[in-house]
Amino acid sequence: MIQGLLTYIIFTPLLAALIVLLLPKRFESTYRLIALVALGITMLLTLLAVTAFDGSASGPVDQESSLQMVEKTEWFSMELGSLGKFSVDYFLGADGINIAMLLLAAIVLFIGAIASWNIKQKKKGYFALYLLLSASVLGCFIALDFFLFYLFFELMLLPMYFLIGVWGGPRKEYAAIKFFIYTLVGSILILIVMIGLYNSVYDPVKTGLEHGITSVEQVQLAVESGEIKADEVVKTFNMIYMADQTNYIPGSLLAELDGGEVFGRSARWIAFLALLIGFAIKLPSFPFHTWLPIAHVEAPTPISVVLAGILLKVGGYGLIRTAFSFFPDSAFHYSWMIGFFGVFSILYGALNALAQKDIKKLIAYSSVSHMGFVLLGLAAMTVEGVSGAIYQMFSHGLIATMLFLIAGVLYDRTNDRLIENYSGLAHKLPRYTVVVGIAFFASLGLPGFSGFIAELLVLLGAFKSSSIIGAIPEWMPIVATIGLVLAAGYYLWTLQKMFLGKYWVKDSSWTEKLNDITTREYLMFVPLAALILWFGIFPDTLMNLINTSVESFVVLLNEATNR
């Protein structure tokens, strides 16, 4: 076990970005190799972390002791008058909730680096930004200090803006700014809550140190009884402490029992809603999804892959790590609404996908649909539902990566993605057709692929929800299954129109360009297909990692609803 493994995972791409920046232009051809090697190392380190991670050893998600591979040092700390000590930690750690996301990110980023192999213009900028993006995405998943998390969260936007805006398609400028503005609205809402939380949560360990008490429980008792006054505590950005309701300063605005009101409603509800919207934009869920299709269509293939494969998952992860963990009571209060938006996204995304003519847009809308399952699973607040949500994020990350690569393969060759312009490609491109078939069937939830396990778990959890915890009614999973049928509809239809029948393409000059999959493309598709199958057949591989944490997370939710 390497000391500081998580730090290395973040800083390897960052270092590589620096090397790319400093290397003179005559070494331009090596940039892609540097990126590939750096992300390869990152992936190996992540695999090392995953193997070292002991899934059964995770404990409650609101206790620091249940984290593994923890790295915690003070980043900066200063007196800010009556705001108390403003201290930010460099705090990394892994538990069952983020280890799966970390693994996914490392895999997808590596695949993205292979997909970037053929970038031709402005290579220095591209690879430096791609590596910076990689570092911030990885950091976002393992940062457990809200300040640090927010830093990485925002840091993702800027590289993404340029990657879409400079290397994208015809309407790239519009797509880039729309993406940035939408996400920024979300992050401002998150920032508002972050400031509120900072003013409401204290660090029991550091407070104890200041007052000479060593036991955390005693500190918590002393604060509760007023022995340590509200202005004598050390406030914190620690996301693990924020999940433990006893760490809220009594009488502060966001405290559970005697919290304040904003606009005549419980401040906790408002704060939860702000976080929910903030991350739902990222996820994206209806009605905040409109940035996604245009961003996907305009982004270059590797960036679409990263966007769909990982960035959307930051939304889901953020919901679990912040909104649901900090305000479980509010989550329960709004669970009906969350479930409704989940179901609505599933159907709305699927119906939109049915109507698309551009294959990339179709895949983008199918992402909206599949992300709806994440919301539904979370709203169910059952072990199956939450596991399903995480599983869906993981599985969709792999499947969406494959789907966008498929769209990229076609676009690379003909610069055209309209479904109606192709027919009978199976005769011309048999190997490509097989790959497409695998990806389509995986995405529509065929048993044996990872998507099936995920969606099954979500639906199971959602069904059980009304009898166990009463978070969402039974009709929601029933309606959601229609989404599965629709998914089968649009995928099979596309398969039939584009690949079956007589070979025909709109422009006869395309025929000579339409070559079958190259070795480099195989390098991306084969591992992805293998992983999708593996996680479809042996779900335990992932479940063992996440199970304990998910269970304790659900306990946290249940406790809040019983109070």
Add this chain to the structure above:
Amino acid sequence: MNEQSNTVSGLGEQLSTLSQDIWYLAPELTLVITILLLLGFDLLFKNNKNLGIFSLAISGLAFTFFVTIQSFDLASSVLSLFNGLVVFDQLGLVFRALFILAALMMLIMATRTDKLFSDFSRSSELVVLSVALILGASLMSMSVNLVMIYISIELVSISSYILTGLLNGKQKSEASLKYVLFGGVASAVMIYGMSWLYGFTGTLDISDGAFYSGLSEVATLPLSIALVMTIGGFVFKLGAFPFHIWSPDVYQAAPTPIVALFSLAPKLAALTILIRFVNEIPVELFDWKLWLGIIAIASMTVGNFSALWQKNAKRMMAYSSIAHAGFLLVGLLAYSESGNVALLFYASIYLVMNFAAFLLIQYFEKQGGSAELKKMRGLGLKMPWIGVLTVVVMVALTGLPPTAGFNAKLFIFSSLWEAWQIEGQPVLLWVFIFGLLNTVVALFYYLKIPYYLFFKKSENENSPITVNKIDLFWGTIFVLPLLILFFKADWLVGFLNSINFVL
């Protein structure tokens, strides 16, 4: 010198008080000496004076900076000087240090322009007026007497009017005239309000107990009218809504280094006056938090939304500075134990990011001939390092990580949140929400510059641009603090914490 009386107890004693007190104004004295030396130098030499003028000005300002820093220990407790005309405290000294830094940065910027530099070599007027502006701003930051406030504001204003219109050009005369007219009206309104206040209280010294007790006996309506008129004059100098209309024209017309100075020194000086002024007025007497909160919201919103439509980078920065005036007011609203450090942090970061922004705009101006955004097309790809620096500055102005602009925003809004939690005034919550949501609007226009730099193709693609090494150096030096102070915000905060904020 702490004991003052309004009775004349012998001219000799008065004179000896004055001559004692004068040493506390050492920074201002060195500024005056610098001005005199510059004027003398100007008379003695005829041609090729720029080297002499610049070395005189820079050494004078650097010495003043040194003197200011040295005075910090003297000001460990608040001293009232010249029979209550000015106070000598650490708060004022911090702002004075910022003004002098601003002047130094302005001179550095001026050396990087071709045209202005040759203008400087003709005569020292621009430099002298800039130093006079700094002198006025310094006096503003320590005034506690209504007349002293008025005079120091006028010193700043008159210097600014001339600086705007000094160089030839129709646009400049128009801007200068607009500035004079608006400024004149604002001054008149302000001094009218002050005369009411004097009538109510019988004293000009706002720190005098009689000022407060006099005000508390006045009915709400006349009191509000007087205070609104007086504060209106301060808000004019702050460049906040609704007294902001002059700034876009002035910013567009005046030379870029001068604009950078305008966007900083008068604003911060006005802020100190506001701090000292509202500190003497309890909220129960006159709800200035409500008024300033509304002004802050309006400034941020109007400034940001108007900036969206601008096609000239300097004009855009004018609206940005209107919005930032709103943010400075946010700091004032949160003025408390934590708020003052947050406010000074914001002010310091604002200094750096504003000057960095104008320096970089000036580079593009030099390349393209004007600060029109469309002239910047594709320049980022031709000058990648300058382009990257610009992105960092724009991100800082928006207030996003990883720049100190984010910390600054986070600190003042955290303080504001805290102030709201304690005082429960609804207006503070609205300021909080509007202020943060304004970031989104701000992003849209700040990103316009990188957008033109990187996304748009330049007209003549094949003409490479070689960037002067000195330009690169100064650009980097101006931008670097924004990154360093994000990762190590405690360095600056640690220093600010050592300051005694008693007013």
